[in-house]
Amino acid sequence: MPIKKKAPQIGTPEQVEWAPKIEVKEQLADLRSVLEQIKAREGVIGYILRAETSASVDINDPTKIIDYAVLSASVLESGEGLLEAFGLNKVCSIVAIGENLKVLLLTIGEHRVSVFMEKNVDHDSICKELL
Amino acid sequence: MNEEAYNVALKSALTEIKNVCPDMGRSFILMNNGTLIAGDEQNADPSVERAMSSLQDLAEKAASIGGLNDFLIEAEDGKVYVSRINNMYFITALSKKTDLTYLRTVTGVILPTIIKVLDSISLEATPPTPLRPAPRFPSTPLKSTPHKPLTEEEAVEETVEEAVEEVEAPTPLEAQETEEEVEPESPKPITNLPSQQLIVDKFGGLMVRSDTVQIDSEVLQRWGSLLDVKEIREIDVETFNGKTARCKAKVISDQKLEGRGLIRIPEKTCDTLEVKRGELVRVKPVVPEQESD
Numbered sequence A: 001m002p003i004k005k006k007a008p009q010i011g012t013p014e015q016v017e018w019a020p021k022i023e024v025k026e027q028l029a030d031l032r033s034v035l036e037q038i039k040a041r042e043g044v045i046g047y048i049l050r051a052e053t054s055a056s057v058d059i060n061d062p063t064k065i066i067d068y069a070v071l072s073a074s075v076l077e078s079g080e081g082l083l084e085a086f087g088l089n090k091v092c093s094i095v096a097i098g099e100n101l102k103v104l105l106l107t108i109g110e111h112r113v114s115v116f117m118e119k120n121v122d123h124d125s126i127c128k129e130l131l
Numbered sequence B: 001m002n003e004e005a006y007n008v009a010l011k012s013a014l015t016e017i018k019n020v021c022p023d024m025g026r027s028f029i030l031m032n033n034g035t036l037i038a039g040d041e042q043n044a045d046p047s048v049e050r051a052m053s054s055l056q057d058l059a060e061k062a063a064s065i066g067g068l069n070d071f072l073i074e075a076e077d078g079k080v081y082v083s084r085i086n087n088m089y090f091i092t093a094l095s096k097k098t099d100l101t102y103l104r105t106v107t108g109v110i111l112p113t114i115i116k117v118l119d120s121i122s123l124e125a126t127p128p129t130p131l132r133p134a135p136r137f138p139s140t141p142l143k144s145t146p147h148k149p150l151t152e153e154e155a156v157e158e159t160v161e162e163a164v165e166e167v168e169a170p171t172p173l174e175a176q177e178t179e180e181e182v183e184p185e186s187p188k189p190i191t192n193l194p195s196q197q198l199i200v201d202k203f204g205g206l207m208v209r210s211d212t213v214q215i216d217s218e219v220l221q222r223w224g225s226l227l228d229v230k231e232i233r234e235i236d237v238e239t240f241n242g243k244t245a246r247c248k249a250k251v252i253s254d255q256k257l258e259g260r261g262l263i264r265i266p267e268k269t270c271d272t273l274e275v276k277r278g279e280l281v282r283v284k285p286v287v288p289e290q291e292s293d
Helices: A022-040 A062-085 A124-131 B002-021 B046-065 B101-123 B152-167 B172-185 B215-227 B268-274
Strands: A043-048 A056-059 A091-097 A101-108 A112-118 B022-032 B036-038 B070-075 B079-085 B090-093 B195-201 B212-217 B234-239 B243-253 B262-266 B280-285
Touching: A022 A112, A022 A124, A022 B280, A043 A062, A043 B234, A056 A062, A056 B079, A062 A101, A062 A112, A062 B070, A062 B079, A091 B046, A101 B046, A101 B243, A112 A124, A112 B234, A124 B280, B002 B022, B002 B101, B022 B046, B022 B262, B036 B046, B046 B090, B090 B101, B090 B234, B195 B268, B212 B234, B215 B243, B215 B280, B234 B268, B243 B268, B262 B280
Parallel strands: B195 B262, B212 B243
Antiparallel strands: A043 A056, A043 A112, A091 A101, A091 B070, A101 A112, B022 B036, B022 B090, B070 B079, B079 B090, B195 B280, B212 B262, B234 B243, B234 B280
16 A cells, blocks of 8 residues: 655744744843833833844934944944953943943843943943843 | 153053052053053053954944943953043953942043143144244154154153244244245255154055055145145155055045044055054155155
């Protein structure tokens, strides 16, 4: 009797061997909801949340998105460069303060979060909320 | 004021700050001309130089938040604190428990005070401005011995001499006489050309001519005025390794980069001169023969 071949199934991300992704997705959803709350705070301008293959951006002024994205990447690059030069370990958090605004950059698991805010906003409380 | 003396003063300041804040690790001052001053008994290894170059990049890109005033990186084993003081950056490694408020207070008082004093001294010793009626070059070469490190005493003497020269500047009548005396000698080639140290910034692209460099319009105008020529078309670029190249000079096209003491050199020319971004080069104008006659 001929054996009936099973039709090949297209695996959904949940079924594939890289199952830990489920946790990452949950973490991402959590982060987004926390970031939405933070964004609602007075003085917070927006955020950029970057994962390995995706990014979420929510900035009040859409014309500034590219500037902020470039700045966010530069902040991390420069921070890592300085840590390497001084022989310190991995980045926990970075704060870059300008004349008008400041940016808080955190690495949470696979994700990189940059929160842009006015100078007077307490970035420590945001940092605690995110970590 | 002599750059060497300036650096020595800032280096001492770093040592003093470290005495007050023992939690401080290695520390540097990145000056606006790209010079890196390291604290006592420290060397700026390649990784530090790379980090400083990256910091300069960041400072340029931070325009969207109004420049970079403070930069704090918290790491697993400590932190790095960067603070802008005037046009310089103070960079230091700190232990995790360092009281940042205290450090900010100390650096915020000591460094600006020292820089202010140094600036006021250097202003007094500024060489003649182009406001003079005719180009006049000091009898002693302006920067003929830049490689020779000066002791603090020598530097101070030099400053005093320059200041005295300024005080004893000729009256208008004397100036006229000087002009008359200088005129017959004008066909002689000018030997003491003004020179300036500038920071290298690489640029490239398809339409970039490798024989053309870009520098500040203010520098070109100043040289034009000093040498009494309409336009400086060519300049000599000399590296500290002794390599030189004659290039056509143009004004920096990117307005954001103006006034930063930069010379933008095409990549090919950088390779020929063996200079990297952030390094210092000496730049001299080339006087066109017809106009200088």
